[in-house]
Amino acid sequence: MSSKSNTQNDILIFVLTLLGIIILIKIFTNLKKDVDKNVSTDIVSGEGREVLANKEKRESLKKAIEHYHKEGNWDLLSKINE
Incomplete structure (x- = not known):
């Protein structure tokens, strides 16, 4: 039962890490769009x-x-x- 628990923990950590990466990409994308919109070049x-x-x-x-x-x-x- 311990190995099943470890596998579930690993899957949960992987999913949360992936979700965190996606959120960070979205934050940086929105930040870049905001900077581009407010800066005249x-x-x-x-x-x-x-x-x-x-x-x-x-x-x-x-x-x-x-x-x-x-x-x-x-x-x-x-x-x-x-």
Whole structure:
């Protein structure tokens, strides 16, 4: 009867361990989803995407950057959204 008791204990420990692992996986999955939902990882802003999507604005930005590299100021940057 002792070996039957040990076998039942082993099965119970296995089931509880498996259940614990499943619960931990679920907790970490929910935590990851929560972090992903609350953290913005956008490198380019919405306004930046609009500029890059518009060919004329994109060319104006390129000219403003080239002007900055030559002159050291961002005077042309304000003309992009005109």
